[in-house]
Amino acid sequence: MRVQDARGILSRPAPRSPSVNVMKSLSAIPESPVMASRRLSSVPFLVSMLVWFAVACLVGVSGRVASLTPPQPQLMIAALSVLLLVSGWVLPGLRAWLGQVNLRGFVAFHVTRFVGIVFLMMSERGELSREWALPAGWGDIGVATGALLIVIFIPRPDSRPDIVRLWNLIGLIDILAVVVTAARIGMREPQAIAPLLRFPMSLVPTFVVPIVFATHCWMALRLQPRARPAAGMAPPQA
16 A cells, blocks of 8 residues: 555656746736737838938939929829838738827828928929919918927827817818829929929928828828717627
C-alpha cells in the first residue's frame, strides 16, 4: 500500500505557481479596441504626404503644371482626389487608421485655405480674374476661419458632430464651386487663372485641393449620424 501511495503521489502533476496562473489569465483577456488602435500610427500617412509635397514641388518648379490648359488642371485634381479616396478604401492599414484618427488633424489642414488672402491680393494686382478670385478667396478665408475655431475649441471634433458636419458641408460646397468656376473661366480665358499653375501657387491644385477634397469626404463618413432604435423598441440583446 505504501508503494502504491508513493507512486500515486509521484504521478500527480506538480501544482502550478500563482504567477503562472496569473500570466495565463492575462494572456486569455481579449485585447480591447482602444489598445489595438494605439498601434495605428500617423507616421506612414504623414511621410506619404511629405513625399507627395516634395514631388508636387519638383513638378511645379519644372514648369509642367504651368503648361496645362483647362480642363486639364481640374481633371488632374479629380484624379488625385479619387486616388486618395480609393487608397483609403482598399488599403486595410489606411482604412483602419482613418476610422480612429482624431479628426482635428484633418480640420487643421484646412487652415491652409487662408491662401484665399493671396487670391485676393493677386486679384487686386490684376494677376487673377476677379470673377474667380473674389468668391474663391473670401470663401476659402471663411472656411479656414471655421477650421481654426474648431481646432482651438473642439479637441475631439467627433464629440460635436453637428457643428463639424455643418462646417464640413460648407467647406465641401466651397471647394467644388472653386474648382468648377476655375474650369469655366479658364476654358473661356486661360490666362485669367494661369498664375495658379505657376510655382509656388501650383501647389494649390497639385497638393492642397486634392487633400482638402479627400479629407472632406473622410470626415463626412466619420461624422454620419449613428442609427438609433425607434421609440418604444428595446435595443437588441447581446
